[in-house]
Amino acid sequence: MSAVIPIARDSGCADLPVLRERGQREVFCGLTGIIWLHRKIQDAFFLVVGSRTCAHLIQSAAGVMIFAEPRFATAIIDERDLAGIADANEELDRVVRRLLERRPDIRMLFLVGSCPSEVIKLDLSRAAERLTREFLPQVRVLNYSGSGIETTFTQGEDACLAALAPQLPAAGANDPASLLVVGCLPDVVEDQFARMFSAMGLPQVEFFPPRSSRSLPAIGPNTRFLLAQPFLTDTARALELRGARRIAAPFPFGVEGTTAWLQAAAETFAISADAFEQATLGARERATRALQRYRERLQDKRIFFFPDSQLEIPLARFLSRELGMQLDEVGTPYLHREHLRHELAWLPPGTQLSEGQDVEKQLDRCRALAPDLVVCGLGLANPLEAEGIATKWAIELVFSPVHGYEQAADLAELFARPLLRREKLTREVACS
Ligand code: SF4
Helix, strand or coil: CCCCCCCCCCCCHHHHCEEECCCCCCCCCCCHHHHHHHHHHCCCCEEEEEEEHHHHHHHHHHHHHHHCCCEEEEEEECCHHHHHHHCCCCCCHHHHHHHHHCCCCCEEEEECCCCHHHHCCCCHHHHHHHHHHHHCCCCCCEEEEECCCCCCCCCCHHHHHHHHHHCCCCCCCCCCCCCEEEEEEEHHHHHHHHHHHHHHCCCEEEEECCCCHCCCCCCCCCEEEEECCCCCHHHHHHHHHHEEEEEECCCCCHHHHHHHHHHHHHHHCCCCHHHHHHHHHHHHHHHHHHHHHHHHHHCCCEEECCCCCCCHHHHHHHHHHHHCCCCEEECCCCCCCCCCCHHHHHHCCCEEEEEEEEEEHHHHHHHHCCCCCEEEEEEHHHHHHHHCCEEEEEEHHHHCCCCCCHHHHHHHHHEEEEEEHHHHHHHHHCCC
């Protein structure tokens, strides 16, 4: 038996020209990442050091968590603290002490910076060092920025994991080779991948971030890591600084992306083509069959991506190659050519890529093209819907389990549903 899908290495599309825009943008800030990060690292707590606006964003984005004991909060640093930075630092220390007294289950505390000027003046890395000294070994205090000036919403995860990478225990040159899967995945998806790697015979596989801050994976020169998300530039750099090496691969969206991603790991660890086939064939065939009915619904529909989650390029590749959609424009907040090399090579020739945003100009292009479906942030979705254009909220694509074979059809469904809703609406209006 032979392995199925060669990873694209050959197309000239990796050199696609990119429209670069640096105007006004409509994207959530990196604080949003707390919503999925706190679910993953189950003994961590995220303390946003911010304003009332930050508190509102976090509370409304996390509304679903209302019945759970929250593992995030906002320390409001407002004008009252402008009297002196020393006061603000004392206030922050007081909030942290109170929190840790009340919540002895917290093992890792992230101080998350934001953009109000009062917060920018605070040195959160020094605060984290100071508080770590006070609370070690019970609690480790780290910091990163989720500020809207520095981050778009998925960059919050990147900043968090990059802050965590230096804390990983060191593996030595004589330790066995290991695979590290990097990027927050829902537990159910992580378990599926773990089973598949184990069925292939991969000796040691760990996930970063881990479910508990007490089980941080060791990392060293024999660690090879596989990115599960395309927005982890700083994290990848931080892991490389620890001696780990990235396995170049597309991202595990759709059947093709998942197969190539798994295959890249299998090749790195010299897993035989037979073992790979046996471990993946069943799930691959099920996913291919499940996608078939979505292909019938999505074939030739035109889609336009506004820049938002940095998932746009891998998703566009999946929609175009596996579901036959036409790509009107694929916008991304940042384009990391090296991490996206395989993905770019898989885009159809002539795909219009854009990086950054000038929202008014992009809206003009979108309206002129009148696509069937637009993927965008919440702020743009309502006005576009009012103009009769079907939209998909980019944030849902980050919150939902969408990686891997078992989720391939669910991912397609996320794009098919708004089109169906729009068709029904159009029919109802025509009949009334
Ligand atoms: Fe708004 Fe900045 Fe707070 Fe984000 S970090 S909610 S952009 S004030």
